[in-house]
Amino acid sequence: xxxxxxxxxxxxxxxxxxxxxYPNLAFQTVPTKSIPFQQPMPLTSFSYDSQHTQExxxxxxxxxxxxxxxxxxxxxxxHWIRRPEERSRVDxxxxxxxxxTEGQHKKMNLAEVGVVAWRGVVTRLLTAPYEDREGWEMxxxxxxxxxxxxxxxxxxxxxxxxxxxxxxxxxxxxxxAFESYCTTEHSKPAxxxxxxxxxxxxxxxxxxxxxxxxxxxxxxxxxxxxxTKFIIGGEVDCSDGxxxxxxxxxVELKTSMVIRGAAxxxxxxxxxxxxxxxxxxxxxxxxxxxxRTPSGQLTTTQSFQTMQIPRMLRDKSxxxxxxxxxxxxxxxxxxxxxxxxxxxxVVRDSDDDPSHQKDxxxxxxxxxxxxxxxxxxxxxxxxxxxxR
Ligand code: A3P
Ligand code: MG
Ligand code: MG
Numbered sequence: 605x606x607x608x609x610x611x612x613x614x615x616x617x618x619x620x621x622x623x624x625x626y627p628n629l630a631f632q633t634v635p636t637k638s639i640p641f642q643q644p645m646p647l648t649s650f651s652y653d654s655q656h657t658q659e660x661x662x663x664x665x666x667x668x669x670x671x672x673x674x675x676x677x678x679x680x681x682x683h684w685i686r687r688p689e690e691r692s693r694v695d696x697x698x699x700x701x702x703x704x705t706e707g708q709h710k711k712m713n714l715a716e717v718g719v720v721a722w723r724g725v726v727t728r729l730l731t732a733p734y735e736d737r738e739g740w741e742m743x744x745x746x747x748x749x750x751x752x753x754x755x756x757x758x759x760x761x762x763x764x765x766x767x768x769x770x771x772x773x774x775x776x777x778x779x780x781a782f783e784s785y786c787t788t789e790h791s792k793p794a795x796x797x798x799x800x801x802x803x804x805x806x807x808x809x810x811x812x813x814x815x816x817x818x819x820x821x822x823x824x825x826x827x828x829x830x831x832t833k834f835i836i837g838g839e840v841d842c843s844d845g846x847x848x849x850x851x852x853x854x855v856e857l858k859t860s861m862v863i864r865g866a867a868x869x870x871x872x873x874x875x876x877x878x879x880x881x882x883x884x885x886x887x888x889x890x891x892x893x894x895x896r897t898p899s900g901q902l903t904t905t906q907s908f909q910t911m912q913i914p915r916m917l918r919d920k921s922x923x924x925x926x927x928x929x930x931x932x933x934x935x936x937x938x939x940x941x942x943x944x945x946x947x948x949x950v951v952r953d954s955d956d957d958p959s960h961q962k963d964x965x966x967x968x969x970x971x972x973x974x975x976x977x978x979x980x981x982x983x984x985x986x987x988x989x990x991x992r
Pocket of ligand 2: 839840841
């Protein structure tokens with residue numbers, strides 16, 4: 605149990621930051637043994653409203669409906685209410701964790717949980733072996749045997765994200781516009797040219813209402829990688845039909861450039877790695893991709909069964925491992941190895957006083973308790989090298 609249920613253990617009581625000693629975590633050393641991953645089960649869900657205030661309701665949940673053919677994804681750009689980028693703290697996820705590990709809604713013992721994190725952080729961990737461009741940093745804290753992982757963004761990274769070039773900004777908008785065309789507020793969609801309340805009569809057919817990126821619906825799930833239990837939270841784009849508290853209706857929406865040749869196809873197949881793990885972690889079974897022209901006109905949509913993506917790519921490559929763009933087992937094995945290392949290291953070196961710390965850890969371990977660290981650790985990932 606956290607001392608203060610509303611404060612992030614990471615942002616709230618940060619004492620010091622230590623860098624992990626450089627480990628032997630080059631990707632070549634990853635064993636290829638397969639690490640089982642348990643089907644995620646929803647524990648709770650919550651919404652952020654137009655003020656980005658968290659509420660434990662499904663008010664922001666949207667329902668899938670097919671987009672109109674040839675939709676213009678630039679539509680409504682000037683009306684986009686864009687939430688500024690900031691530090692992505694774990695606080696609101698912790699409120700959800702408190703609800704499911706304490707009191708009347710208790711569904712799980714926090715003592716059993718090995719890792720608490722947003723889905724984005726775990727996706728970064730899982731895709732790290734194939735990430736060759738973007739480095740990242742992560743804050744890590746160990747409390748009563750549970751690791752809390754949080755993305756660490758520097759001031760300049762936040763500023764950069766808030767000052768992106770207009771062309772890139774427009775491309776980002778296409779993704780959100782696709783979500784608007786593909787969703788309604790009601791599980792039984794009205795005729796496609798009818799207003800759903802948030803759109804106006806002058807709006808184009810099938811438009812779901814102007815984009816407000818403050819509004820999000822999040823699912824919090826429990827799952828297990830190897831022997832480690834996880835609580836993971838993340839945004840789910842919509843549900844295909846009534847949401848019944850299970851993951852089977854979840855849908856992830858994505859946009860991508862139309863594929864014009866072999867090079868584009870290869871690029872898309874590499875992108876599928878992120879689509880796959882992002883969806884896999886919350887148990888989202890279906891990914892609907894809207895292919896668009898460079899100027900934002902929707903051309904086709906294609907639906908992928910998340911769990912079939914690795915097989916689809918293997919089949920396409922004629923089962924020659926060296927031509928398969930990525931191997932999900934290697935990602936799971938690396939993530940598992942990294943977390944094992946992290947837990948051992950953070951436990952071993954967690955106390956501020958090293959001489960006192962070794963004995964107290966030994967004592968704690970002898971008594972069967974997991975020691976607690978009040979130190980915030982900083983992990984930094986370097987593409988093609990590993991994490992330290
Ligand atoms: P597309 O993925 O369709 O391009 P998500 O797909 O995760 O639901 O995110 C919705 C949209 O947010 C994305 O649409 C993209 O426009 C934007 N987005 C998400 N993550 C991003 C990132 N790391 N950088 C830039 N844009 C991002
Ligand atoms: Mg989303
Ligand atoms: Mg999406």
